[in-house]
Amino acid sequence: MKKEHFTSRTAVILAFAGSAIGLGNLWRFPYMVGEYGGAAFILTYIVACFVLSIPVFLAEAVIGRSTGKNAVGAIKEITDKPFWKIFGYLSILTPLIICSYYSVVGGWSLDFLARSAVFQFNRTDPVAAEGIFGTLISGTWAPLLCHFLFLTLACLVLSLGVKDGIGKFSKTCMPILFIMVVAIAAFSISLPGSHAGIDYLLRPDFSKISAKTFAYALGQAFYSLSLGMGINITYSSYIEKKEKLSVTAAGTAIADLVFALIAGFAIMPAVFAAGIQPSAGPGLLFQTLPYIFSSASETVPIIASIVSILFFLSILIAALTSAISLLEVGIAWLVEEKGWSRKKAIAAVFSFCWLIGIFCSLSFGDLSGLKIFGNTIFEALDKFCSNFLLIIGGFLTAVLVGWKMDKEKVFNELTQNGEDKKAVRIFNLVYYAIKYVAPIAIGIIFLTNFIA
Numbered sequence: 087m088k089k090e091h092f093t094s095r096t097a098v099i100l101a102f103a104g105s106a107i108g109l110g111n112l113w114r115f116p117y118m119v120g121e122y123g124g125a126a127f128i129l130t131y132i133v134a135c136f137v138l139s140i141p142v143f144l145a146e147a148v149i150g151r152s153t154g155k156n157a158v159g160a161i162k163e164i165t166d167k168p169f170w171k172i173f174g175y176l177s178i179l180t181p182l183i184i185c186s187y188y189s190v191v192g193g194w195s196l197d198f199l200a201r202s203a204v205f206q207f208n209r210t211d212p213v214a215a216e217g218i219f220g221t222l223i224s225g226t227w228a229p230l231l232c233h234f235l236f237l238t239l240a241c242l243v244l245s246l247g248v249k250d251g252i253g254k255f256s257k258t259c260m261p262i263l264f265i266m267v268v269a270i271a272a273f274s275i276s277l278p279g280s281h282a283g284i285d286y287l288l289r290p291d292f293s294k295i296s297a298k299t300f301a302y303a304l305g306q307a308f309y310s311l312s313l314g315m316g317i318n319i320t321y322s323s324y325i326e327k328k329e330k331l332s333v334t335a336a337g338t339a340i341a342d343l344v345f346a347l348i349a350g351f352a353i354m355p356a357v358f359a360a361g362i363q364p365s366a367g368p369g370l371l372f373q374t375l376p377y378i379f380s381s382a383s384e385t386v387p388i389i390a391s392i393v394s395i396l397f398f399l400s401i402l403i404a405a406l407t408s409a410i411s412l413l414e415v416g417i418a419w420l421v422e423e424k425g426w427s428r429k430k431a432i433a434a435v436f437s438f439c440w441l442i443g444i445f446c447s448l449s450f451g452d453l454s455g456l457k458i459f460g461n462t463i464f465e466a467l468d469k470f471c472s473n474f475l476l477i478i479g480g481f482l483t484a485v486l487v488g489w490k491m492d493k494e495k496v497f498n499e500l501t502q503n504g505e506d507k508k509a510v511r512i513f514n515l516v517y518y519a520i521k522y523v524a525p526i527a528i529g530i531i532f533l534t535n536f537i538a
């Protein structure tokens with residue numbers, strides 16, 4: 087069977103951007119900024135993006151495209167040592183765990199879409215609107231149903247296959263999302279009392295930078311670009327040989343960063359305007375948006391309603407394109423390595439994420455008393471995956487390409503066999519970043535995580 091490929095360069099970049107841009111930018115980034123030090127966190131995050139994320143991204147792309155395989159198959163082709171096999175399996179398992187709790191948040195956005203479609207944010211005053219979220223997540227059945235529906239939607243798209251499902255889906259939705267986020271940022275900045283939020287985003291307080299800041303910023307940088315766990319390996323195996331990996335990596339990383347920063351400007355000024363605590367945690371986005379929309383509806387009710395519907399729709403779609411990428415890794419593995427039919431593979435990953443997601447969803451309500459090292463099930467899984475597994479994954483990816491692959495092969499992948507002159511010029515820089523800078527820096531950050 088001939089392996090499916092993305093049909094055009096835009097389809098490639100948009101599919102990568104679709105995987106990268108999601109709840110990580112809109113939901114996770116703003117609350118991480120709020121919890122770990124505002125502008126100081128943002129600065130650390132930007133440095134981590136350029137110095138570590140882009141080299142690791144390229145390393146994953148090299149593995150994926152040079153082998154043309156899913157994460158387990160690709161790693162096996164480069165080295166068959168048992169240790170690396172574990173890494174292969176880890177990179178199938180982690181995205182599925184992430185998807186389990188990710189789809190809980192995806193479910194919230196589905197619920198909020200339904201609320202905006204019946205104009206609920208129009209009819210509530212801004213302060214009361216903030217409470218809508220608390221009522222939703224502490225319930226039992228509504229969030230569970232939304233979680234189930236969200237996963238079902240993701241699996242429906244996946245059943246259409248790579249080209250028609252993922253590619254086309256991302257192509258239409260990303261630009262709409264971008265326009266909506268910019269519009270909301272503009273409104274949020276215009277709210278009375280928002281300047282404190284802008285200050286918070288722009289004036290770094292360096293005393294807030296600690297070892298934890300680095301670990302969390304790096305975790306967020308990997309999370310946001312979908313790194314460290316075989317997703318870009320799998321997606322890169324769908325890229326045709328004629329595409330330049332450097333363009334894909336730079337395009338995706340920049341689009342992802344811009345989205346996160348604009349999302350910060352959409353949320354944080356409103357957080358301060360509403361008097362919400364910036365360190366409110368995972369609920370930050372969903373507490374703030376109803377406030378924004380109901381404030382807007384006091385002056386421009388019709389526009390506020392339209393924007394709120396379009397916005398939750400675009401969050402939902404961004405979340406779906408990312409969830410799809412999280413699930414695709416497992417599916418590609420089951421189909422290519424285990425010979426399963428695509429349908430059966432989709433059913434299997436669906437069941438896995440649904441079951442684990444149930445516990446994550448309930449951990450905001452009925453199971454909120456159950457703590458693992460002081461964290462709810464949801465928080466524990468998120469921290470364990472992002473600050474631990476993704477960082478280890480990024481480290482191993484860099485080591486694999488820097489130390490286990492022939493330099494010449496890496497050169498050929500990254501420079502189109504020497505034809506891409508721009509890539510040839512920066513090849514050494516990128517190669518040494520992959521071989522030395524990334525493993526050493528990631529290793530140190532990982533270890534300080536335990537000491538601090």
Ligand code: TRP
Nearest residue numbers: 106108109110111309310312408
């Ligand atoms: N990057 C996505 C986001 O920002 C989430 C995501 C998709 C992800 N695939 C991933 C995170 C793989 C870690 C690993 O929403």
